[in-house]
Amino acid sequence: MATALTRKDFVSDQEVRWCPGCGDYAILSQVQKIMPEFGIPRENIVFISGIGCSSRFPYYMNTYGFHTIHGRAPAVATGLKVTRPDLDVWVVTGDGDGLSIGGNHLIHALRRNVDLNILLFNNRIYGLTKGQYSPTSEVGKVTKSTPAGSIDFPFNPITVALGASATFVARTVDVEQKHLGDMLKRTHAHRGAAFLEILQNCNIFNDGAFNDLSDKAIKADHQLVLEHGKPLIFGKNRDKGVRMNGQRAEVVALGNGVTADDLVVHDETNLALAFMLANFEAPLPTPIGVFYATSRPTFDGAINQQLQDARTKQGPGDLAALLKRGDTWSVG
Amino acid sequence: MALPPEAAGHAAESSGLGGGGSAAKPGLRRDSVVIRFAGDSGDGMQLAGMQFTAESAMAGNDIATLPDFPAEIRAPAGTLAGVSGFQLNFSSREVFTAGDEPNVLVAMNPAALKANLDDLPPNGVLIVDREAFSEANLKRAGYAKNPLTDHSLDKYQLFQVDVSKLTNNALHSTGLNNRAVFRCRNLFVLGMLSWLFQRPVASTERWLEGRFKKTPELLNANLLALKAGYNYGETTEMFASSYEVGPARIVPGLYRNITGNSATALGFVAAAVKSGRPLFLGSYPITPASDVLHDLAGFKNFPVYTFQAEDEIAGVTSAIGAAFGGAIAITTTSGPGMNLKAEAVGLAVKTELPLVITDIQRAGPSTGMPTKPEQADLLTAMYGRHGESPIPVIAASTPADCFDCAYEAVRIAVTYMTPVILLTDGQLANGSEPWLLPDPDKLAPIKVELATDPNGFMPYTRDSETLARPWAVPGTPGLEHRIGGLSTEDVTGNISYSPANNELMVRTRARKVAGIARDIPPTSIYGDANGGDLVVLGWGSTYGSLREAVTQMRDKGKSVSHIHLRYLNPLPSDLGAQLRKFKKVMIAEMNMGQLLKLVRADYLIDAIGCNKIQGRPFKVSELTNRITRALEG
Numbered sequence: 001m002a003t004a005l006t007r008k009d010f011v012s013d014q015e016v017r018w019c020p021g022c023g024d025y026a027i028l029s030q031v032q033k034i035m036p037e038f039g040i041p042r043e044n045i046v047f048i049s050g051i052g053c054s055s056r057f058p059y060y061m062n063t064y065g066f067h068t069i070h071g072r073a074p075a076v077a078t079g080l081k082v083t084r085p086d087l088d089v090w091v092v093t094g095d096g097d098g099l100s101i102g103g104n105h106l107i108h109a110l111r112r113n114v115d116l117n118i119l120l121f122n123n124r125i126y127g128l129t130k131g132q133y134s135p136t137s138e139v140g141k142v143t144k145s146t147p148a149g150s151i152d153f154p155f156n157p158i159t160v161a162l163g164a165s166a167t168f169v170a171r172t173v174d175v176e177q178k179h180l181g182d183m184l185k186r187t188h189a190h191r192g193a194a195f196l197e198i199l200q201n202c203n204i205f206n207d208g209a210f211n212d213l214s215d216k217a218i219k220a221d222h223q224l225v226l227e228h229g230k231p232l233i234f235g236k237n238r239d240k241g242v243r244m245n246g247q248r249a250e251v252v253a254l255g256n257g258v259t260a261d262d263l264v265v266h267d268e269t270n271l272a273l274a275f276m277l278a279n280f281e282a283p284l285p286t287p288i289g290v291f292y293a294t295s296r297p298t299f300d301g302a303i304n305q306q307l308q309d310a311r312t313k314q315g316p317g318d319l320a321a322l323l324k325r326g327d328t329w330s331v332g
Numbered sequence: 333m334a335l336p337p338e339a340a341g342h343a344a345e346s347s348g349l350g351g352g353g354s355a356a357k358p359g360l361r362r363d364s365v366v367i368r369f370a371g372d373s374g375d376g377m378q379l380a381g382m383q384f385t386a387e388s389a390m391a392g393n394d395i396a397t398l399p400d401f402p403a404e405i406r407a408p409a410g411t412l413a414g415v416s417g418f419q420l421n422f423s424s425r426e427v428f429t430a431g432d433e434p435n436v437l438v439a440m441n442p443a444a445l446k447a448n449l450d451d452l453p454p455n456g457v458l459i460v461d462r463e464a465f466s467e468a469n470l471k472r473a474g475y476a477k478n479p480l481t482d483h484s485l486d487k488y489q490l491f492q493v494d495v496s497k498l499t500n501n502a503l504h505s506t507g508l509n510n511r512a513v514f515r516c517r518n519l520f521v522l523g524m525l526s527w528l529f530q531r532p533v534a535s536t537e538r539w540l541e542g543r544f545k546k547t548p549e550l551l552n553a554n555l556l557a558l559k560a561g562y563n564y565g566e567t568t569e570m571f572a573s574s575y576e577v578g579p580a581r582i583v584p585g586l587y588r589n590i591t592g593n594s595a596t597a598l599g600f601v602a603a604a605v606k607s608g609r610p611l612f613l614g615s616y617p618i619t620p621a622s623d624v625l626h627d628l629a630g631f632k633n634f635p636v637y638t639f640q641a642e643d644e645i646a647g648v649t650s651a652i653g654a655a656f657g658g659a660i661a662i663t664t665t666s667g668p669g670m671n672l673k674a675e676a677v678g679l680a681v682k683t684e685l686p687l688v689i690t691d692i693q694r695a696g697p698s699t700g701m702p703t704k705p706e707q708a709d710l711l712t713a714m715y716g717r718h719g720e721s722p723i724p725v726i727a728a729s730t731p732a733d734c735f736d737c738a739y740e741a742v743r744i745a746v747t748y749m750t751p752v753i754l755l756t757d758g759q760l761a762n763g764s765e766p767w768l769l770p771d772p773d774k775l776a777p778i779k780v781e782l783a784t785d786p787n788g789f790m791p792y793t794r795d796s797e798t799l800a801r802p803w804a805v806p807g808t809p810g811l812e813h814r815i816g817g818l819s820t821e822d823v824t825g826n827i828s829y830s831p832a833n834n835e836l837m838v839r840t841r842a843r844k845v846a847g848i849a850r851d852i853p854p855t856s857i858y859g860d861a862n863g864g865d866l867v868v869l870g871w872g873s874t875y876g877s878l879r880e881a882v883t884q885m886r887d888k889g890k891s892v893s894h895i896h897l898r899y900l901n902p903l904p905s906d907l908g909a910q911l912r913k914f915k916k917v918m919i920a921e922m923n924m925g926q927l928l929k930l931v932r933a934d935y936l937i938d939a940i941g942c943n944k945i946q947g948r949p950f951k952v953s954e955l956t957n958r959i960t961r962a963l964e965g
Contacts (some may be wrong), residue, residue: 044810059814062807066656067816069679075646079653083637084611087806108642173940317634319605319772327535329390332584
């Protein structure tokens with residue numbers, strides 16, 4: 001790379017066709033802004049997506065891109081990353097694409113720890129098909145396909161990822177640009193399958209789904225920003241915290257003898273804590289940030305190591321010798 | 333003597349050990365012998381059969397084999413469901429099939445006898461393990477009376493051998509437990525038959541040494557059982573003579589015995605080596621395709637990537653990802669997996685990425701008979717995707733031909749930037765034959781030119797001759813581009829919903845695939861090149877049966893010819909004209925008439941169908957009967 005790239009270098013010549021006001025614009029803009037910081041030549045970056053609103057993403061990135069079929073992006077990305085470990089591979093998916101039709105590929109990519117950056121845009125609705133409930137929609141949700149209210153119990157993307165033994169699990173919000181940028185950097189820095197849930201507003205079919213996390217007037221009282229090694233403090237005046245009462249978490253007001261020392265301190269390497277945080281329900285706040293980060297050999301690294309070991313041990317492949325392997329006999 | 337004597341005048345059609353040659357001690361000469369090993373699926377009959385095959389190959393015979401095993405790994409012992417068989421035809425002449433019916437049947441228990449006896453012709457040689465015919469085993473197999481003693485087997489040449497006891501005696505000194513000793517019975521039988529047919533056992537000994545490298549006590553036991561069986565054959569007076577099947581006159585060269593699945597795997601490796609790209613297999617285990625995955629997993633140093641995916645869909649989509657990255661990408665499966673992969677294969681058609689989908693066909697519908705062959709996926713290969721989605725389809729005709737077809741499939745895929753479907757089936761997959769090893773330097777070149785020039789690069793420009801679009805892989809500076817399943821504009825590859833552009837792209841892809849016809853050999857006719865009374869048209873694993881049946885008809889002076897297709901899409905350009913030279917066209921397939929539909933649709937030729945959907949190959953006699961009727965009708 002001769003000169004440093006800028007945001008503009010990552011903007012493709014394609015017209016962006018999301019609905020005006022869609023949360024996807026904010027995510028695209030932040031990704032394009034962050035990419036130059038990684039210092040990776042554009043030709044070595046690949047965005048792979050499935051089907052859905054979010055999956056149009058690759059067309060707008062001036063990198064290599066592959067808009068595949070519904071739910072299969074993690075599998076396509078696995079085949080690419082395994083054979084081309086030199087590439088920086090991103091998967092862009094949604095709550096329907098990644099957790100419904102493609103749930104199988106997502107959990108297997110996570111457990112294998114393929115070195116992918118997986119961005120799951122969660123708007124809790126099917127947007128492209130015009131407004132059916134999704135696997136992250138809340139029970140009781142009235143949509144075109146659930147006029148009497150949804151009776152499907154929703155997936156929690158964070159616990160799905162943790163349950164699939166993901167080595168990096170984080171959450172952010174589309175409008176929290178700085179936090180989104182930080183999370184993209186952490187996601188990219190992680191070696192292995194990094195899973196980032198991005199809560200994203202669909203202003204057409206599910207507007208305001210995350211208002212409590214994005215509305216400036218109230219978000220501070222609902223949003224808990226996780227920071228490794230820091231106590232769980234939130235609230236507009238940073239006057240509330242989370243502490244353990246026996247084995248259960250509870251919200252406490254700071255002051256009157258309650259100090260930060262009484263609170264739970266976030267530890268990204270504690271899987272049990274990550275599960276607990278992921279399952280916070282009101283009145284507990286909604287955590288954003290890195291729930292869990294650990295290190296495990298990557299699948300693509302291991303498979304290429306096996307190939308390297310085989311070459312070291314047996315030498316490079318010799319086709320003539322391979323064909324003659326086993327019992328042979330001569331005629332004539 | 334006990335085995336069918338030459339002098340007794342048993343004609344080849346009716347007797348156990350047919351064929352010509354003069355009786356001469358110590359070995360009576362035979363042209364060819366068909367043996368079927370049958371036992372419980374835990375009795376090691378596949379192993380005995382495969383080792384006997386290896387011995388026969390080393391003895392210079394031409395061979396063809398047909399394993400026939402149950403889908404259940406361990407069905408209840410002694411039951412009909414658990415019977416596993418392996419049929420082998422070895423000959424001093426060229427052989428095309430594993431034989432319609434065995435001359436020699438080895439039945440290790442009553443169930444194996446019951447399941448196979450119908451195929452043994454009168455006077456056929458029947459070798460049984462007498463002790464296995466216990467009351468309990470007879471009951472499990474549904475025998476009310478012991479067939480060994482009720483004279484129901486009088487029309488066969490029955491040899492009752494105390495295999496279990498003799499094996500036990502031979503292994504007495506080893507101190508192995510009863511179960512381990514029992515598992516050596518197959519080696520005793522193999523030794524006995526090796527003597528009977530004068531097979532050298534050296535290759536089996538070598539194989540055992542490799543197999544039991546880490547368990548010397550088991551190696552010793554198996555070698556003892558093998559020798560005991562061999563010596564039993566020699567010293568007992570039960571078999572008055574041994575038999576000799578001389579070497580076949582086959583093309584000079586270096587040979588090895590190979591199954592279709594192994595040949596398929598090697599064909600892919602060879603193609604990757606010749607194209608200078610790594611090989612990637614994305615696959616999900618499925619019978620009868622898994623052996624390709626197993627074989628390729630052992631060739632890592634070439635380099636070969638094997639990825640056992642979470643499902644069939646990930647098998648193909650991971651391969652699509654690898655193809656996007658510049659690998660020789662393949663996926664292997666059988667019928668059920670073909671259906672699951674269909675949407676992804678459509679993506680490969682639309683994005684015009686090279687990919688080989690291997691369908692090792694099995695009997696359907698649904699789960700069907702997983703271990704049995706069928707040819708009922710032809711129309712799935714041709715049309716089993718939504719939208720206009722043409723794909724080149726090629727089919728292998730023999731186990732060794734799987735090598736050439738796998739290689740050719742890759743060549744077409746990368747030359748034309750298209751997915752290709754390779755059809756084999758369960759019979760080819762597990763059947764074997766001697767393979768004249770190809771010289772790697774003489775394999776057809778596979779030219780891969782990745783795009784590198786950013787000047788004027790567009791993802792959907794086309795080669796003027798092949799209509800292939802450029803293969804532009806990530807990592808190449810200046811060629812950054814996006815592809816996908818949405819309809820896209822000619823040349824630029826930008827998303828486009830233009831009606832005219834959509835039709836242009838659909839027709840262009842169809843033209844590209846149709847144009848492959850210029851790149852394939854013309855139709856080859858076995859028989860009357862200028863036409864005649866009847867031509868039998870076939871494809872795939874029926875090759876051996878069809879060729880043998882047509883040869884037999886021609887020997888009788890009938891004007892019958894044979895055309896066997898490797899290229900099913902596109903069909904050879906001259907096929908219609910060649911077929912029209914014949915008064916009658918008979919299309920023989922292990923399905924309800926799928927090629928028949930294509931031929932009728934493409935050429936308006938009113939061909940006759942000859943169809944079998946039993947999960948079993950055609951018998952030569954079935955074909956000659958059908959051909960005879962067609963000639964008369």
